[in-house]
Amino acid sequence: MPQSYGSCRPGGPLNAVHVPIPVGVVVHTPPKVVAPKPLPALTTGSRDYQRAWAISHGMRVALVGALPKNVLRAYKEACES
Numbered sequence: 001m002p003q004s005y006g007s008c009r010p011g012g013p014l015n016a017v018h019v020p021i022p023v024g025v026v027v028h029t030p031p032k033v034v035a036p037k038p039l040p041a042l043t044t045g046s047r048d049y050q051r052a053w054a055i056s057h058g059m060r061v062a063l064v065g066a067l068p069k070n071v072l073r074a075y076k077e078a079c080e081s
Contacts, residue, residue, distance in 0.1 A: 050075050
């Protein structure tokens with residue numbers, strides 16, 4: 001007959017103090033760190049570049065969609081001067 005370890009109630013005959021922890025079985029291997037791929041550079045004149053330029057100059061623009069004509073006009077004027 002197998003040996004009986006009693007109940008598992010807290011403070012009973014079987015608790016964490018009585019259970020041996022095997023040494024050397026669990027080995028911690030840190031995960032490999034993979035450098036993220038660089039984001040593609042914004043090309044000058046692209047809509048995303050113009051949007052970033054407008055936001056950096058305090059203009060309110062949506063994060064997606066077409067840019068307003070006044071933003072495009074201001075960008076063109078700034079690039080020509």
